Amino acid sequence: MSSPTDPDFAASLGEIPDPAGAPASSRLELRVPSLPSAPTRQVVRGRRLAALIGGLSWLGIHLAVYGIRTDLKGLPFTYVAAQIVLPILLATGSLFVALGAGRLGLGLKIGLVSTLAVLGPASFCVIALGAPVPHAPEPNSLIGTVLCFDITIAWVAVPLFCAAITLRSAFAASARWRSALVGASIGLFAGATMNLHCPAVAPVHMLFGHGLAVVIGAVLGGLALVLRARA
């Protein structure tokens, strides 16, 4: 079986009769129940802005408290670009794509959304494993890796919770992928923040201590956030 290629595809389906062409009763008795109060557009915008500021502040305050890595100035530009700048750019782009209205107000194309939702976390992990190490890596420490993972997950959790509150019923279509992309975006922000704080360069540490939380952010977005975000 091959897919049709003619431009007026709908017309080619025209021979199938409509089973619901005319209901038996020409007038349908339709009744809408009393509706509870629901946030208006202005309220939704205000909440989203507050969540964005709150989420970024959460990361910023923690970074200020924990401090920026001491070896930052000595790192090659490509390393900083790949480990910190690129994730931040991807996170920002992902957030815009996930929340973009698109041509019909139903979001941007699913291909773009799903590709970014996979590509963002995947690129973070691939760079974590594959980027040339700028200096001799420290000996692997399981406790250090778990500690970084715990902190990064905590950095993901709060913005994700904010997103769950503010993105209620936000996605009428492609809700799962768009929610996953929001989760991936939050994960990338948190991962980049951790890369900015933690001086460890060992690939295994980067992958499990920093990158795993990014992947978990995307997965949580696609599995949990979607339950709130689907309209």
Next chain:
Amino acid sequence: MTSLDQSVPSPAPPKERGDEAQLSVSSLDRAMSRYAEGHDAAFGEIFTALAPRLHAFLRRLCGSQELAHDLMQETFLRMHRARGTFAPGNAVVPWAYAIARNCFVSQARSLKSRRARSSLDIADHEVAAGLESNAEEATAARQSAELVERTLAQMSVTNREAFVLIRFEGQSVAAAAQILGASEGAVKLRAFRAYELLRAALKSAETEGERQRS
């Protein structure tokens, strides 16, 4: 709080809607925009215009008049909850279809729905056979419609919803793809698969009818 209790006429088939409908769709979008900004009074306008279309859409998807009615109510509740997220300047109809489809998918996943589907109320509708003067033609048209409804009920939800949106709801492939959250190619293929199943069922029934007559 908003409460409405009203009767609305059944919808005209999408293909028969002309420029007037385009204008009313535009004013409907403006009404939705007003509603999203907090003008509760605009809800009546939206409800009156959209309820018949959504009811017909859901009925084609679920095959049951009562279930379609319940799902339509749920759709309006969800639209109300989501009104603040309605993007300004966009069309309300695809947005409403997408929410209605979400309601249907939620329902279809439950065991209750599967039970309901086993007792389709296909007997309570009539085919749009306005010009058919004799009873034989009307009966044949009615049987075709019943067959279409049965075949739609038996096929996968993904194929059914793609076909219904494009064939019966007058949505373009691009719009249907947006509503269903799938690529245009995938939606086209799903609709075409549904079409082939329906065409095969109709052809088989036609052959059987001819065989019985001869």
